[in-house]
Amino acid sequence: MRQHNHSLTIETDCRGLHEFTREVTGWVVQTGVSEGLLTLFVRHTSASLLVQENAAPAARRDLERFFGQIAPEDDGYEHDDEGPDDMPAHIRSALTATSLSIPVFDAQPVLGAWQGIYLFEHRRSAHRRQIALHLIGA
Amino acid sequence: MRQHNHSLTIETDCRGLHEFTREVTGWVVQTGVSEGLLTLFVRHTSASLLVQENAAPAARRDLERFFGQIAPEDDGYEHDDEGPDDMPAHIRSALTATSLSIPVFDAQPVLGAWQGIYLFEHRRSAHRRQIALHLIGA
Amino acid sequence: MRQHNHSLTIETDCRGLHEFTREVTGWVVQTGVSEGLLTLFVRHTSASLLVQENAAPAARRDLERFFGQIAPEDDGYEHDDEGPDDMPAHIRSALTATSLSIPVFDAQPVLGAWQGIYLFEHRRSAHRRQIALHLIGA
Numbered sequence: 001m002r003q004h005n006h007s008l009t010i011e012t013d014c015r016g017l018h019e020f021t022r023e024v025t026g027w028v029v030q031t032g033v034s035e036g037l038l039t040l041f042v043r044h045t046s047a048s049l050l051v052q053e054n055a056a057p058a059a060r061r062d063l064e065r066f067f068g069q070i071a072p073e074d075d076g077y078e079h080d081d082e083g084p085d086d087m088p089a090h091i092r093s094a095l096t097a098t099s100l101s102i103p104v105f106d107a108q109p110v111l112g113a114w115q116g117i118y119l120f121e122h123r124r125s126a127h128r129r130q131i132a133l134h135l136i137g138a
Numbered sequence: 139m140r141q142h143n144h145s146l147t148i149e150t151d152c153r154g155l156h157e158f159t160r161e162v163t164g165w166v167v168q169t170g171v172s173e174g175l176l177t178l179f180v181r182h183t184s185a186s187l188l189v190q191e192n193a194a195p196a197a198r199r200d201l202e203r204f205f206g207q208i209a210p211e212d213d214g215y216e217h218d219d220e221g222p223d224d225m226p227a228h229i230r231s232a233l234t235a236t237s238l239s240i241p242v243f244d245a246q247p248v249l250g251a252w253q254g255i256y257l258f259e260h261r262r263s264a265h266r267r268q269i270a271l272h273l274i275g276a
Numbered sequence: 277m278r279q280h281n282h283s284l285t286i287e288t289d290c291r292g293l294h295e296f297t298r299e300v301t302g303w304v305v306q307t308g309v310s311e312g313l314l315t316l317f318v319r320h321t322s323a324s325l326l327v328q329e330n331a332a333p334a335a336r337r338d339l340e341r342f343f344g345q346i347a348p349e350d351d352g353y354e355h356d357d358e359g360p361d362d363m364p365a366h367i368r369s370a371l372t373a374t375s376l377s378i379p380v381f382d383a384q385p386v387l388g389a390w391q392g393i394y395l396f397e398h399r400r401s402a403h404r405r406q407i408a409l410h411l412i413g414a
Binding site for chain 3: 139173175188196204208234239240253274
Binding site for chain 3: 078134
């Protein structure tokens with residue numbers, strides 16, 4: 001049994017879903033691990049992780065609209081140190097995932113046919129987001 | 139330290155929570171692992187995982203009603219390739235868990251007394267859902 | 277590769293976010309593991325886990341308000357065995373995390389600068405909450 005650590009940086013330019021499945025699967029292959037457990041952890045409280053539909057861009061736009069409606073910018077928040085999209089970003093993060101755990105088999109994360117791995121950016125402006133990766137296996 | 143991989147198929151007939159705690163704990167016992175880490179990963183974007191109240195069916199009906207209200211079918215979605223329950227299913231998946239990690243102790247997942255493991259089906263019609271399981275331990 | 281199991285008890289006195297980052301990092305240091313994978317699992321269905329903003333108390337108050345609004349107490353629930361805050365607690369748990377997975381590097385969970393680990397209490401009254409911890413690594 002061996003373990004590997006890695007860090008990915010995703011540059012986002014706007015709110016919404018940014019796919020990085022290929023970066024993840026590429027790293028898993030590089031480690032040489034064929035069976036194991038992959039963990040992803042986002043090191044921010046205004047961006048999160050999501051496994052979602054990888055085929056239909058319309059589904060990703062609907063998701064963004066849903067989260068925009070459920071946590072709107074003008075909702076009388078007490079906390080707005082970084083602007084009107086600050087508090088909605090924390091709420092959206094709380095409602096989605098900070099960490100993801102995915103078994104690895106045959107040197108690949110066992111994603112379903114329609115599953116992609118996304119960084120969900122919750123701030124309006126460009127950000128550099130860090131995701132810690134860990135893989136344990138053989 | 140050893141690891142084990144497994145796959146469970148859950149057949150659902152309608153929207154809502156389908157318990158499969160027994161299938162999970164049964165597999166853990168079979169592996170012979172007494173201490174370790176169990177991971178569950180659902181390979182779909184229109185079904186998810188939930189640890190919830192295992193005693194009161196009324197709580198599960200209230201949960202289904204809540205998610206039906208927060209992501210209703212007739213909400214002007216752009217994405218409806220598979221019908222009116224398509225996009226609500228993706229939203230409900232985004233709001234709940236794709237993966238679960240549960241420590242194992244004394245050959246059992248350390249679930250609380252009132253916790254059950256559920257597949258949360260978000261589509262109206264019958265589906266076969268695959269859940270990947272991974273266990274590492276000794 | 278070694279593994280460690282532990283249990284933390286958090287005493288809560290009201291609804292809202294209770295930080296326990298220090299208890300977690302203290303235990304990780306004690307184990308002597310410098311690189312590995314940390315898992316937290318809450319053994320309840322009316323309390324959950326959240327990684328959130330550790331600097332601004334106003335952000336935590338806004339989060340509590342958001343969840344109070346999205347799952348209000350007087351919403352015609354069928355399940356109210358333990359009072360009006362019973363069903364909202366299950367809904368809030370379903371919307372947030374039951375388990376968290378955090379890579380460990382340099383003997384520390386790889387939390388971002390502004391990330392704290394919180395128990396999210398969803399019941400009004402005082403409770404003793406148990407969190408199972410697992411660490412595998414070297």
